[in-house]
Amino acid sequence: MRPLIRSIGDAGDGAHDAHPQFKVLATDQLRLGRGATADKARARLREAFTPSQPVSRISMFAGRKTVLTRLIRAIEDQQLHVVVYGERGIGKTSLLSILSQLADEAKYIVCYTSCGENSSFTEIFRNIAASIPLLFHADYAPTQTEIESGGTLADLLPPGDVTPHQLSDLFAKLSSTRVLVILDEFDRSPSGAFRRMIAELVKNLSDRSTRVQIVMAGVAGNLAELVEHIPSIRRNILGIQVPNMTSEEMDELIGLGSATCGLPYDAAAVELITHISCGLPYIASLLSQHAGIGALDRQSAVAERQDVANALELVVDETRQRLSDRSLRAIKRLQIDGEAGALEKLSDSALHHAGVIDLIGGDIDLANAVKTGLRSQLLEAIGDEVGERFRFVEEGVPVYLRMQSIDDVLKSGKAPTHAQSQ
Ligand SMILES: Nc1ncnc2c1ncn2[C@@H]1O[C@H](COP(=O)(O)OP(=O)(O)OP(=O)(O)O)[C@@H](O)[C@H]1O
Ligand SMILES: [Mg+2]
Structure with missing residues (x-):
């Protein structure tokens, strides 16, 4: 293996110039040689636009002030449970990631779970209980040995399956903290028993005004669609739709990415990205990334409209294949x-x-x-x-x-x- 690695690294002999090459080593170091500045910009571009991952850094999170303010108000002032819904790729997970960080800064205990087809109510809520220290249980004094030895609320749950009733009894005992349970990808959770148990839990938690709030998120055209199997909780929750981004928010998204990678996008390029993506941040991020790579490939210091047009052709092809x-x-x-x-x-x-x-x-x-x-x-x-x-x-x-x-x-x-x- 070693000679092969060395021969790829020795691109200076000209033999490999005819072939496409990886520009960045797997160790994240840039390869030395020609075009090192462009390669640096390319590496930064990958961090600037991340169409296949949710945004997790506040510094890279564009817009969404209204929806974030509504979410915080619903949780903090109205002490409601919330369902966040919207189209695929509209930015739900990114929003929840930023919400988690803000709640964490406000000393909430935040428990994030991404649901799947095999989500088990017991498993999810045992894990959540295990992340809440016994210190916050009203019946335990801060000096008790269980607390000093790192005990959690999970220690108080009986063995076997956990019921919504047992959980709400336990959560009703919480004091001096608030817990935010985030169930992302709720649309992927099994629609029968699991959702009914979540509904029962939401109802019990609301009835007893516990210090635990649940935020569910998923792909849906409206609130009823996401909770169609559990209409009984519609009164206990607030539905918040994540809307398409405005063109100002799109400007900000492209601007943040552009500042991160140091590659300017001219006004016509921004306009075309905004126009094509129709308020979907996923598409804007994807086009911006491809357009940026295109600009670097042609050694331009600015991403232009034609780079976006070329990026579009590529993205159309990629999408068609899916x-x-x-x-x-x-x-x-x-x-x-x-x-x-x-x-x-x-x-x-x-x-x-x-x-x-x-x-x-x-x-x-x-x-x-x-x-x-x-x-x-x-x-x-x-x-x-x-x-x-x-x-x-x-x-x-x-x-x-x-x-x-x-x-x-x-x-x-x-x-x-x-x-x-x-
Ligand atoms: N506020 C934002 N600022 C910058 N980029 C964003 C923002 N929101 C979303 N994005 C970009 O859009 C893409 C999709 O976002 P995200 O994964 O959060 O959407 P989603 O609604 O959770 O998607 P899915 O329905 O597939 O789970 C991400 O790759 C992210 O880079
Ligand atoms: Mg998501």
């Missing part, structure tokens, strides 16, 4: 049949309304587009409200449609249509 053959064929067929306008209308509506196409406004064109979407099986009705609310069967489709149509427009040199310029 979609099912079924959706791609349906899209193609509709485009051949001259229904591109209907597709655009549907994707636009979904992207502006957390994935939901709502016919309540009486838009005839949209209603016709929905019929087309249903016929091609790209759309499905949501819940029981037959004939009113719809969504794309495959969640990546609306963003793909928008990016593909803007990509087509850019390639043909035409001005964007009215729907696209929104």
Whole structure:
């Protein structure tokens, strides 16, 4: 192995110049040699835009002041349980990560859990109880040996499965602290018994005004959708939707990334990223990263509009590969049949309304587009409200449609249509 590593590192002999190379060593050190400054910028770019990871540093967190203020008020002033919901990639986990840090600074005990299909109520809440020191149990004096030996509330739970009732009894004894339980990816949790137990816990905790609050987060078009199996708790919780980012928030997102990597993005580039991403930070981050890499590749000191256009082409390709053959064929067929306008209308509506196409406004064109979407099986009705609310069967489709149509427009040199310029 060693000679191979050495030969790659010795790029100076010219033999490897013809091949693409890794620019940064796995040890995070930059490789010496030509283009070291650009390589440094590239390494910084990876930190500046992280489309595949939630933002966890406050210094990299853009906008969201209104929604964060509402969340803090709900928790602190109203002492409510909260459900945070919104489209995939809208920034829920990033928001919760910043909320966790702010709560931690305010001396809350914060317990973050990402739910999955196999989430077990007992396992999650045993872990949570294990992170709360006995010191905060009203019946224990600070000098007791159990406290000195690092005991936690989990020590007081009986063996076997834990019930919501036992937990609320235990949490009712908390004093001198507050606990924030964050259940992220709640939409991925098993919908039956697990959700019903969470609902029962929320109810018991509310009834007894305990010092434990739960924040659930997940992908959903509205609150009812996320808690559809547990309508009994709708009165005990506050639903907060994470909205699409405004163009000012997008400016801030790109600005923070640009300042971190030291690569300026000119106004036309920022405008195009903002326009394409339609308020979705995931798309803005992805395009900014690709555009930045493109600018560095052509040794430019500034990321320009054309870099974003090139990035878009790449991202459209990447997104296409993630979609099912079924959706791609349906899209193609509709485009051949001259229904591109209907597709655009549907994707636009979904992207502006957390994935939901709502016919309540009486838009005839949209209603016709929905019929087309249903016929091609790209759309499905949501819940029981037959004939009113719809969504794309495959969640990546609306963003793909928008990016593909803007990509087509850019390639043909035409001005964007009215729907696209929104
Ligand atoms: N406020 C923000 N400032 C900067 N970047 C952000 C912000 N919010 C989200 N992002 C970017 O958008 C991407 C998606 O964010 P995040 O993972 O938080 O979304 P999500 O709603 O939790 O997604 P999912 O539904 O897939 O769980 C992240 O990669 C992050 O880089
Ligand atoms: Mg998330």
